[in-house]
Amino acid sequence: MLRILPSGPRAFLVEVENDSQVLSLLNEVANRATTSWIKHVVDIVPGERTVLFDGVADLNAAQADVQSWQLQVGQAGPGMTVEVECRYDGPDLDRVAELWQMSSEDVVNYHSRLLHRVVFCGFAPGFAYIRSLDENHMVPRRASPRPNVAAGSVGLARSYTGIYPRPSPGGWQLIGRSDTRIWDEKREPPALLTPGTRVTFIPI
Structure with a gap:
C-alpha cells in the first residue's frame, strides 16, 4: 500500500x-x-x-x-549491469561464514552468484545500498564500527552489500575488496552504481 x-x-x-x-x-x-x-x-x-x-x-x-499505480512486488526494469571484480579476502569473511554455517569458500560462491540490485544511495557520495541477501542470510552490523575502512572494501549489513567509495568509518562486515572506481567526479554521472543498476561480483 x-x-x-x-x-x-x-x-x-x-x-x-x-x-x-x-x-x-x-x-x-x-x-x-x-x-x-x-x-x-x-x-x-x-x-x-x-x-x-x-x-x-x-x-x-x-x-x-x-x-492509482498497482505495483508488482519485486518487479523492476532491466536496468544496466555493472561487473565488479572482488577479492574475497575481507577480515570478516570467516565471521560471515560462521553466521551462515558454511565455509568461506561457500560464502564466496553464494555471494558471487546472487542477483544484486542497487536500491538507493546514501551515507557517502557514491555509496550504493545493493539489495543482495534473503531473510536467511541477513548479516548484522559490527558491534563497534571501524574508525577507518579502506576505499574499495566490500561489506555486508542486513540484506545489503556495499562498496566503500572512499576511506571512511564503517560498521559493515567486510568480506572483500575491489579496485573498481565506484565514485569519480570526472565521470558523468560520477556514481557508477545508481538505483536500479544490476551488479555482478566477479571473484578474482
Whole structure:
C-alpha cells in the first residue's frame, strides 16, 4: 500500500512497505517517463522504503496518479549491469561464514552468484545500498564500527552489500575488496552504481 506525504510546496514523499516495492515504483516511473508530469520532475530520490518526487508542478494530479499505480512486488526494469571484480579476502569473511554455517569458500560462491540490485544511495557520495541477501542470510552490523575502512572494501549489513567509495568509518562486515572506481567526479554521472543498476561480483 502506498502512503503519500507532502514534502514542501513542490514535492511529495511516497512510502512503501519494503525495498522491493521501491524498485517496483522506480520501474513504474521509468515506464511512465514520457507522461505529462513525470517528464518535468526535477528530481526523484529513492530511499530504503521511500521515493521522493521533487519539482512537481501539479501536486494534486501527480499524487492522485501515483496512488492509482498497482505495483508488482519485486518487479523492476532491466536496468544496466555493472561487473565488479572482488577479492574475497575481507577480515570478516570467516565471521560471515560462521553466521551462515558454511565455509568461506561457500560464502564466496553464494555471494558471487546472487542477483544484486542497487536500491538507493546514501551515507557517502557514491555509496550504493545493493539489495543482495534473503531473510536467511541477513548479516548484522559490527558491534563497534571501524574508525577507518579502506576505499574499495566490500561489506555486508542486513540484506545489503556495499562498496566503500572512499576511506571512511564503517560498521559493515567486510568480506572483500575491489579496485573498481565506484565514485569519480570526472565521470558523468560520477556514481557508477545508481538505483536500479544490476551488479555482478566477479571473484578474482
